[in-house]
Amino acid sequence: MAFEEIKAGLEKYTAGVEAKxxxxxxxxxxAPNRLYTPLDLGEGFDYVEKLGFPGEYPFTRGVQPTMYRGRFWTMRMYAxxxxxxxxxKRYRYLLANGGSGLSCAFDLPTQIGYDSTDAMSEGEVGKVGVAIDSLADMEILFDGIxxxxxxxxxxxxxxxxxxLAMYIAVAEKQGVSADKLRGTIQNDILKEYAARGTYIFPPAPSMRLITNIFEYCSKNVPLWNTISISGYHIREAGSTASQEIAFTIADGIAYVEAAIKAxxxxxxxxxxxxxxxxxxxxVLEEVAKFRASRRVWAKVMKERFGAKKAKSMMLRVHTQTAGSMLTAQQPNNNIVRVALQTxxxxxGGTQSLHTNSKDEALALPTTESVTIALRTQxxxxxxxxxxxxxxPLGGSYYVEALTDKIEAEAWDYIQKIDEIGGAPEAIAKGYxxxxxxxxxxKWQMDIEKGDRIIVGVNKxxxxxxxxxxxxxxxxxxGKLQADKIAALKARRDNAKVEETLAALEKACAGDDNLMPFILDAxxxxxxxxEICxxxxxxxxxxxxxxxx
Amino acid sequence: MANVKVLVAKPGLDGHDRGAKVVARALRDAGFEVIYTGIRLTPEQIAEAALQDDVQVVALSLLSGAHNTLFPACVELLKAKGLEDVLVIGGGVIPDADIPGLKAAGVAEVFTPGTPTSNIVDFINANVK
Incomplete structure (x- = not known):
């Protein structure tokens, strides 16, 4: 089949029909064309270079050789x-109903390093997640798990x-050594500065804490994912698909550079x-985004950082359906949106997935709506x-063209950010x-002008x-947590607490890895x-x- | 309306400010003078900013569920500073059932997800003192 023949056919097709x-x-x-053909792949389309095989560089088709023929993604409900x-109770319910991993949502005081009794915590305790003030709360959180x-x-x-130190300490009490622990901490401070807002410390000590964790875990908690470099919140804050992966991979580059420098x-x-x-x-733009992101990261790790191990080049990903796309209007429609996003x-080949519940534009989800979300998966x-x-969409003319387009847009942004001096600098400048x-x-104005339809909202x-x-x-x-903290302070060895905190303070001022000191406290x-x-x-x- | 000054503020620890920023920009495009405080302010800091900047409207945004505590606290502190005439409006993930309580506490109107920004502009124009 000659390219010329397809070209002639396409011209005839385009001229002959009008799409009302x-x-x-x-x-x-x-944005997309009406129809995609082999022309969109380009004449010299190189299957091995562009797509390759699952589990092989550049991982366009997936990071594992067998993907869901080996096992399904982890159904990990954020709760x-x-x-x-x-x-x-909610964790045990999810595990009993076929959830295959846990995902902890902490309240804002916990995420920003305040005890429930801090004046800054007023009104926020236990609201968007669970309140954790000390190891004592963490022991209860994982009781029986x-x-x-x-x-x-x-x-x-x-x-x-x-x-992470609390999790390791709970495991110790269960008789489980740290080298058996599997899981992930988000640990991605750059996107907190750029999009999510739960930062505490300035960039330099924050990057130190992150590289300390990389180092500590590589020796002591080897199965732990030490960071989850997150585009999710960048997208929630309003970015496009290309911006989501570009800004996130730029953040990833900064973390790798910091660790190499350390x-x-x-x-x-x-x-x-x-x-x-x-x-x-x-749906199809998202599939292309996942595929493009794996190709970009693989190239970054191989070509820019000279990684040798295939594992170092694999973009393994957790996914959450888009919270900002849930509508408060006609909330049952959200079940359909979540199914399509799933x-x-x-x-797109995700390794794990959280599905949102239909009522989350209104409040935290009920058990009933969480169950529907899990059943959707x-x-x-x-x-x-x-x-x-x-x-399954590999080789689709449209999806391949879209994968190439998103990849190209991501590289453009990465180059721009490099020129600014890297992601931390680009964030500092507000870029x-x-x-x-x-x-x-633009998204909001498109909705208000009717250029974008959201069912139940503007049509x-x-x-x-x-x-x-x-x-x-x-x-x-808030009162319950305050009582717990008071009881804890009455029964713990306060001299030991003071001693470990003093040791931590000294270590913070020096260059030691902080993880052992935090673990002691x-x-x-x-x-x-107290620790924060x-x-x-x-x-x-x-x-x-x-x-x- | 000329020279209406609006303070867009995020009380509490919530960092989600997509909505606050979109609203701030829409109000600016509608001709208001807009000051955005950034995230993580105490009600005291918000009331102080309203006083210092001499605003006629305070627009509060909160998605964390702490609105029943923090919105009324902002209203009270504004009153305590003699800013009884400032129009206080709110928005965010706020269940309908909470709205009557917030209005009774002095929040003039609450805008929930899906509201066109033009509704907020119209409300301010109709109610600002």
Whole structure:
């Protein structure tokens, strides 16, 4: 089949038919062509160079040779609210119902290194996640859950070292050694500065804590994913698909550079780096994004950093469906959105997945709605056929063209960020924030102009009763945690706490790896606020520059 | 309306400011003078900023669920500084059931997800003192 023949056929086709819907306002900005053909792959399309085989460089088709023919992705539902007792119940429920890994949501005081009793915690205790003040809470959170049997992801960034230390200490009490522990800490401070906001310390000590964790885990917790370099929140903040992977991979480059600068060998830590993508509404664009991101990261690690091990070049990814795409209007429609986003993540080849619940534009999800979200993954896994073959869309003219396009746009951004001086500098200058905000504003204005349709929001609206049956976290959690902290301080060895905190303070001022010192303080039942307080004292706090 | 000054503020620990920034920019494009505080402010800091910047409107955004504590605290502190006439509005992930309580506490209107920014502009124009 000659290219010339296809070209002639395409010209005839394009001239001969008109697509009426192209004239509708919401279609006016449609990016894709009407039809894709082998012409879009290019004449010299090199299968091995561009796609290769699953489990092989450049990993376009997936990071494992067998993908879901070997095993399904981990169905990892992000959960946590109120107290450790309440959240423990939810974790056990999810595991009993076919959830295959845990994912902890912490409340904002925990994520920002404040005890529940801190004035800054007013009104926030137990609201968006579980309140953890000390090892005592962590023991309750994982009560009856064998830590050598389950893998646990923790959405924790600035104080990631402290929560990881607590997890290690709980495992010790269960008789499980650290080398058996499997899981992930998010530990991605750069996107906190750029998009998510739970930073504590300035960049330099934050990067030190991160490289300390890389080093400590490579020796002591070798199965642990030491970072989850996250595009999810960048996308939630409003970025496009290309920006999501570009800014995140730029962050990844900064972490690898920092670790190499700290003296680590790239192949000693790079295999434990993991990523976190958003599964957004445009199914095929998302599939292409996953594929493009694997190709970009593989090239970065091989060509830029000279990684030798295949594992160091693999972009392994956790995915969450797009929270910002859930609508408060007609919330049952969200079940359908999440199902499509799930399909995208699975066809994109994710390693694990959280599916959002239909009621999350209104409140934290109820048990009933979480169950539907988990069942959505199970239906896609067992019934849809999407998991039956590796990279099922590989070779689609459209998806390959889109993969190339997203990859090219990502490289452009990465180059721009390199020219600025790397991701930390680009964030300090507000460049990344500005790019994200511009995309967010465009999205909103497109909806308001009717150039983008969101069903139930700006088209097909209907009168509805206010929803009932929402999960509420009442104000008593703050009081409950305060009582727990008071009781803890009365029963622990306070001299030991003081001693470990003093040792930590001294270490912060020097160059030692901080993990062993944090672990000692955690074992002595120092509170998270006490430990982070010591670090705040030595390191100071980050002041954001505000971009609008 | 000329010279209406709006303070867009995020009380509490919530870092989600996509909405706050989109609203701030839409208000600016609608001709208001807009100051955005950035994230993680205490109600005291917000009231102080409103006083210093001499604003007529304070627009609070919160997605963490702490609105029932922090929105009324902002209103109280504004009053304590003699800013009774400042129009306080709020937005974020706020269940319908909480809205009457927030209004009783002095929040003039609450804008929930999916609201067009033009509704907020219209509300300010109709209600600013």
């Amino acid at each position: 819907l192209d004239k509708a306002p919401e279609r006016a900005n449609l 946590g609210f109120s107290t450790a007792e309440e959240s423990n 064998a830590l050598d049997k389950v893998s646990t992801s923790m959405t924790i960034n600035a104080p990631a070292s402290v929560l 003296g680590l060998d790239v192949d000693a830590f790079a295999g434990r780096l993991s990523f976190f993508w958003n599964a957004h509404n445009n 399909a995208a993540a699975v066809m 199970q239906i896609v896994a067992y019934e849809s056929g999407l998991a039956d073959t590796v990279d 990344i924030q500005k790019e994200i905000q511009d995309s967010a504003y 097909f609206q209907q009168e509805e009763e206010p929803p009932t049956n929402l999960l509420r976290v009442d104000g008593s959690v 955690v074992r002595a039942y120092a509170t998270e606020g 307080g010591v670090m705040r004292k030595v390191f100071g706090e980050y002041k954001a520059n505000i971009t609008l």
